[in-house]
Amino acid sequence: LMVGLGMLFYDYFNPIFFITGTNTLLFTILFWFWGHPIVYMAVIPFFGIIYEILPKFTGTKIYSYNSGVWGLGLLLILSELVWGHHLLNSGLGIAWITFFTTMSFLVVIPSAITVFNFIGTLWTAKSIRMTVPMLFVLNGIVDFIIGGITGVMQSFAPFNEQVHGTYW
Numbered sequence: 001l002m003v004g005l006g007m008l009f010y011d012y013f014n015p016i017f018f019i020t021g022t023n024t025l026l027f028t029i030l031f032w033f034w035g036h037p038i039v040y041m042a043v044i045p046f047f048g049i050i051y052e053i054l055p056k057f058t059g060t061k062i063y064s065y066n067s068g069v070w071g072l073g074l075l076l077i078l079s080e081l082v083w084g085h086h087l088l089n090s091g092l093g094i095a096w097i098t099f100f101t102t103m104s105f106l107v108v109i110p111s112a113i114t115v116f117n118f119i120g121t122l123w124t125a126k127s128i129r130m131t132v133p134m135l136f137v138l139n140g141i142v143d144f145i146i147g148g149i150t151g152v153m154q155s156f157a158p159f160n161e162q163v164h165g166t167y168w
């Protein structure tokens with residue numbers, strides 16, 4: 001990630017290195033290789049916050065601590081491999097399209113494990129104190145579910161080709 005960011009930074013501030021011209025596809029690849037995992041780097045600490053807040057305001061332990069750890073670990077690994085679904089319209093070969101589509105589907109598994117773990121914790125709660133932090137958590141879970149549904153839809157290559165570059 002840092003190499004890609006460094007090349008983008010260098011291209012922006014010192015264009016003499018790229019004086020012969022810049023390959024726009026290479027620039028796009030480097031941008032998404034750096035930019036897409038940043039989304040997951042923001043989500044994973046948010047999940048950690050939820051794992052801290054839920055037991056405090058539900059009066060119970062996390063539904064399945066082990067599955068939560070495995071889910072976050074898998075999410076961390078798979079988040080590095082899904083960046084290419086932004087390039088499905090750029091003329092990638094069928095093998096790359098298949099790989100990135102498969103990775104986009106697979107990243108749903110640890111995300112679903114984590115969300116089901118949150119819901120299981122809420123389901124087994126003795127009582128839920130509806131305070132501002134708890135409302136923050138509930139809103140975050142709902143927002144992540146909505147984003148996850150649209151992410152699964154975006155994983156389908158034909159659908160992605162239709163809506164890529166639009167306000168979808």
